Amino acid sequence: SYVNTREILDKASKEYYGVAAFNINNLEFLQAILAGAAEKKSPAIIETSEGAIKYAGMGDYFKGARIFVNMVKEFANDLDIPVALHLDHGKDFNIIMACIKAGYSSVMIDASHYDFEDNLRITKDVARIAHAAGVSVEAELGQLAGIEDNVEAAENVLVNVDQAEKFCAESEIDFFAPAIGTSHGAFKFKGEAKLDYDRLKKVKEITGKPLVLHGASSVVQEYVKIAEEHGADFGGSKGVPSDVLKETVKFGINKVNTDTDLRIAYIAGLREYLDNDSKQFDPRKYYKVAMDYTKQVVMDRIDILGSAGKI
Ligand code: G3H
Ligand code: 13P
Ligand code: NA
Ligand code: ZN
16 A cells, blocks of 8 residues: 555654665666565555656656656555655755655655755755645755764764754654765775764664665675676675664664665666577566566565565
8 A cells, every 4th residue: 555654664663673765767666676575565665866757757847756656556556565655865846846746655855965054944844845745754964975984074974963853853854864874876885884873873862763874775796796797897886785784773774775776686687688688679578687686686675674574
């Protein structure tokens, strides 16, 4: 069934497990994700970036938002797992409004690039409007950037605990994304994955909110290898290892944003298939292995985060 994202994340926060939020741009990724989640009897959060919405609507973001709502609802209505649709990194007020109007389950207002007071003010405004429409809200504090051993740099980019307390108390958001050292994409860390667990624990304690980890892909080497055997070049890619993800969940992370891992699994399957069958030109056939690998990554994540059976 199609649900408010808050339902999924309030339960996850109470019971200390993580639910992956999977980014999509098209029908095939949605099908692969929902097949994996249904098989694991896991709640599923589907999310789309502003770019995904413009892509789907061929530039018309009202159309793009409706396309995703209709597509997700059409499948969700027939499934016995909770399924939510979320706007990821909403920065454009008009696109946020388009998503609320189209029937998204939740929106992220990402004003994390503004200073604290502006971020808080903008987030408050969006939360008021979204809540009036029954849509839940995510917001972020800090910058998504890796931290090395430089304490001063960490203070500048990571979430500030006192600000997190004030932000969550005053903004009425439903879930909170604290920057603790991850970044987007396939190249997150130079050496060891390094996240600030102490900061995370304090933020959980002081806010009591369901927490969101952005840039949470593991960059699964099994699929990097397959892709690279078939012509890809992701030299030196590195993500958040699964044991590190488990630690973050233990300390209060509940929504685990995942885009890169799906893209890598998909391209691995697509490259492998095309390399092995030069005569094929039916997309329903040549997408098959890509979708199978994507589904496998989804199911593995669900096991790592502990959301299997949590419906
Ligand atoms: O947060 C970024 C997501 O991975 C989506 O990125 O803007 O390429 O769709 P995108
Ligand atoms: P990854 O690039 O690690 O998959 O992060 C995705 C994300 O944070 C989307 O908001
Ligand atoms: Na998000
Ligand atoms: Zn993100």
